[in-house]
Structures are given as structure tokens and as C-alpha cells.
Amino acid sequence: MEYDDWQPVYDDVCAAFGYEQAADRRARDVLAAHAEPFDMARLDCTGQTVAIAGGAPTLADEREVAAAADRVFAASTAVDVLADAGIEVDLMVTDLDKNPETARRLTAQGTPVAVHAHGDNIAAIREHVPTYDTTHVLATTQAAPTGPVVDHGGFTDGDRAAFLADHCGAAALRFPGWAFDDHTVTEEKRRKLAWAARLLRWLETRRGEAFGVLDGRRAAIDAVT
Numbered sequence: 001m002e003y004d005d006w007q008p009v010y011d012d013v014c015a016a017f018g019y020e021q022a023a024d025r026r027a028r029d030v031l032a033a034h035a036e037p038f039d040m041a042r043l044d045c046t047g048q049t050v051a052i053a054g055g056a057p058t059l060a061d062e063r064e065v066a067a068a069a070d071r072v073f074a075a076s077t078a079v080d081v082l083a084d085a086g087i088e089v090d091l092m093v094t095d096l097d098k099n100p101e102t103a104r105r106l107t108a109q110g111t112p113v114a115v116h117a118h119g120d121n122i123a124a125i126r127e128h129v130p131t132y133d134t135t136h137v138l139a140t141t142q143a144a145p146t147g148p149v150v151d152h153g154g155f156t157d158g159d160r161a162a163f164l165a166d167h168c169g170a171a172a173l174r175f176p177g178w179a180f181d182d183h184t185v186t187e188e189k190r191r192k193l194a195w196a197a198r199l200l201r202w203l204e205t206r207r208g209e210a211f212g213v214l215d216g217r218r219a220a221i222d223a224v225t
């Protein structure tokens with residue numbers, strides 16, 4: 001996906017959460033100053049099944065789904081849960097709010113990390129990205145792309161991972177570690193997960209694929225556009 005397709009949905013996300021787009025642009029520009037162009041061919045997934053590992057507690061029991069996939073794109077803390085079982089990821093997707101040291105370790109070992117800039121993580125970008133090997137940082141924004149910072153759609157770490165896999169040519173997506181009805185999360189997180197479900201519904205429709213993670217939920221999901 002390119003920004004032109006994402007932008008109307010981004011407007012809706014900002015309206016829903018009260019995000020200031022100028023702050024997202026400031027974050028993007030801070031990240032751009034620390035980033036370098038990333039060769040997307042490194043993430044080519046053409047013809048492959050990609051596991052999009054989410055941060056739900058269920059991931060511990062679903063790790064074999066990731067192990068069986070050709071590639072693993074993992075959101076935030078999902079990287080640590082998989083690492084505990086000896087499962088390496090091909091991409092970490094993060095806005096740096098939980099485990100920035102994991103992102104540092106991955107970039108140091110040459111594993112790509114998609115670092116996301118938004119209006120509420122500018123301090124984290126300034127603190128952590130300069131400590132990373134930026135050769136292995138894919139800089140992302142939810143605002144308009146600029147310089148080395150790309151926007152291929154998505155909002156939460158997990159659904160952004162799915163949009164990136166789609167952009168990289170994945171043939172099929174699997175979703176270990178996803179639980180939209182997780183009552184252990186905060187109200188804000190619950191609202192973000194509801195948006196993640198909407199965005200995945202949009203993505204599966206665009207792809208002509210049925211994501212198993214949405215089975216039983218489709219009738220309750222409002223279309224994004």
C-alpha cells in the first residue's frame with residue numbers, strides 16, 4: 001500500500017483518537033534525521049507464508065504457527081516470546097514503547113527492525129534510535145512519507161506488520177498471538193485492538209484473502225471507508 005490509499009483511513013484514526021497530525025509529522029522528521037534508506041528487497045516475501053506475531057498472551061501456545069511459516073514479522077513483545085522458544089524473526093515492528101532493548105539487540109545482529117514514529121513517541125525515538133545500527137532500521141510513519149521514512153499503511157504494531165508483509169509480496173498471512181477480546185488490556189488498548197481488527201478486515205478484502213484471525217468477527221466490524 002502507498003500513502004495515497006492509507007491517508008483517508010489515517011484521517012479517521014486521528015479523529016477517533018484525537019491525534020494531532022502535525023505531531024506525527026514532527027516525529028517522522030526526528031526519525032528521518034536518524035535513519036537511512038532501507039532496501040525493501042531484504043524483506044521480499046514473494047510466494048511465502050508470513051506469520052504476523054501479535055503481543056497477546058496466547059502467543060506462548062501458538063508459537064508453532066510462527067515456526068511453521070516461511071517468514072516471521074513480529075510486533076513488539078512478540079519478538080521476546082518467540083526468542084524464548086528459539087524462534088528467530090525476520091522483522092520486528094515497534095513504536096519503541098515496550099522493549100527498545102530488543103530492537104537494539106536485533107539491529108546489532110543484523111535483523112531488520114521497523115521503527116515507527118508518531119506524535120507520542122518522539123522522546124523514545126531520540127533516546128533509542130541513535131543507539132541502533134541504523135543499517136538495519138526501516139523507518140516508518142503514519143503520516144506522509146519523506147526521505148528514508150516510509151508509510152505502507154497500518155496503525156498498531158501488529159497490523160502494521162501485516163501491511164508491511166502485504167507490501168513485501170506475501171502470498172498468505174497467519175496470525176499467532178492475536179486476541180481482540182483480551183480483557184487484561186487497558187481501555188485505550190482495547191480501542192486500538194478494535195481498530196487493528198478493522199484494518200486487518202480492510203487488508204484481507206484488498207488481498208482477496210480470508211484471515212483466520214477474523215473468523216466469527218466480520219459481521220461486527222465496521223468497514224473503514
Ligand SMILES: Nc1ncnc2c1ncn2[C@@H]1O[C@H](COP(=O)(O)OP(=O)(O)OP(=O)(O)O)[C@@H](O)[C@H]1O
Nearest residue numbers: 054055056075076077098156157158159178179182
Ligand atoms: N491481546 C493483545 N494484546 C496486545 N497486543 C495484541 C493483542 N492482540 C493482538 N495484538 C497485536 O500485537 C501488537 C503488539 O502488542 P504489544 O502489547 O507487544 O505492543 P505495544 O507496543 O503495546 O503495541 P502498540 O504500541 O501497537 O499498541 C499490538 O500492536 C497488536 O497489533
Ligand SMILES: Nc1nc2c(c(=O)[nH]1)N=C(CO)CN2
Nearest residue numbers: 019118119120155156157192
Ligand atoms: N499519535 C499516536 N500515534 C500512534 C499511537 C499513539 O499512541 N499516538 N499508538 C500507536 C500504536 O499503539 C500507533 N500510532
